[in-house]
Amino acid sequence: MRTRVFLLLLIAVAIVVFFATRWVNNDYVFFAGYTVLQFVVLSTAWNILGGYTGYVNFGSAAFFALGAYATVFLHKLYPLPIPLLIVVGGAVSGIVGLGMGYLTLRLRGAFFAIATLALAVVLQTLIVNWDYVGGSRGAYIIRPNEIALIGPYIQYLFLVMLALVVIALTVARGIERSRLGYGFATIRDDELAAEASGVPTLRLKLIATTLSGALMGMAGAPFPYYIGYLQPSSAFGLEYAVNSIAMPMIGGTTSWVGPLIGAILLGSLQQIATVTISSAVNLLIVGLLLVAFVIIAPNGIVGLVQGWIRRTK
């Protein structure tokens, strides 16, 4: 399938999802749906680096938070429409992703993962001590109640996140089918052999950290409008770091489908758990599932299905 056809198909699905959710006509569904979609973007973004090139990023929350804080910062200067804020948030996190890639070029495996964790801690400390964006107290963002054409603002935010899902999935699938995708896979498999085959591994790693960071920042940019009151502890929350790893791992990391499935499944499960049990149980569920999958099905749900198809053929 050509990328353009895929994009049109995704847009069609997104439109159906939007009108179906509108038809349900319950604000809660929009609130919960927003969170699930946000996780689709985050895990797709994580997977571009973690799944395609095999570099595990523990600092997803920092890239997400940077996108959110870019919005807070601009909101104080001059309120901009959300699509523009997304561009800015993506640019900020993309540049930080590039910087992180540059600083960690020679690090592999656990050392890379630890470095990303350290970066997240450093950035959180900076934000906590930066009064202009609210420091440790946090910052209020007054969200309009309504928006022209669409109506309730939460529906607008939901639609924006849907659009980001479309963009993220198209980018991920586009990479998989391009030269870049092959290059990323060789980095995951064997960097020495990749270089010997002409793959510029260092440059490709930078492309991956930049793209992945940018998409995470884009996911974070609308967040202050969603939450209304942004604190460092919520923007840098553990749930972002954990979920953006767990969702692709559980869905399957080798293709764009895995993070999508993982995020929808785990995201919905957590929304249901929040309502029926408590929000504290969420990370427990994710952790247990992650352990189970790593042991039983290291290639995730996609891997399970592929294996099943191969056996029945």
Added chain:
Amino acid sequence: MAGALLEVTGLSKRFGGFVALDGIDLSVAAGERVGLIGPNGSGKSTLVNCICGTLVNETGSVRFDGETVDGLLTHERTRRGMARSFQLPRPFTTLTVADNLRVPLLYTVNARPGRALSPTELDARCAELLQLVALADKRTHLPRDLTQVEMRKLELARAMAAEPKLLIADESMAGLSQSEVDDIVSLLIRLNERGITIILIEHIMRAVMKFSQRLIVLVSGKKIADGLPDAVIRDPEVERAYLGQ
């Protein structure tokens, strides 16, 4: 040597206190077929790694195709026309056998100036290369489905896919049957007749003698002989250090 394709001068490499290569000088002319032999641990693979940039040598210099390549990354050297197979095959484990060959086509052949191969041409080229090393029926398999011998053939095919000026085959024939060895040797000779310069590192003397126009012997990181194959294997020093053991 004027017009040398590869020129190594004073190349030394240490691992900690251990001197793996000690002031290696060698030169390979364009179009030549050179055999590189030496006992296990004599530094042959290390020399390949230094020539191709996989390892960084402390002293000495490598010139390729008229320019020094010191300081260039491995992929840049590959794009300039060096290709090597690894002694222990290092396939891309999550890519199919055909896609393993697609990588050098995409990143080396298509990265050179001139017209890039179209997707159909890429498929055709992969199929052609797999045919050459008799792996055509494993096209869609993952490398883990291959035997050790097939893995070596894939390793060699991947180096050939980069359309190199200089191909270095590092013990590609270990474990192959006699007829397979003969197949690979004649394949390498055919490639050479098409203008590719080849360095063959090999323990199977029959293959080395059949292939080489010149023989270089490495012992304990030093070059001890370099000349016509028949003369080199009769060299008393070579016999003592290598063949006599």
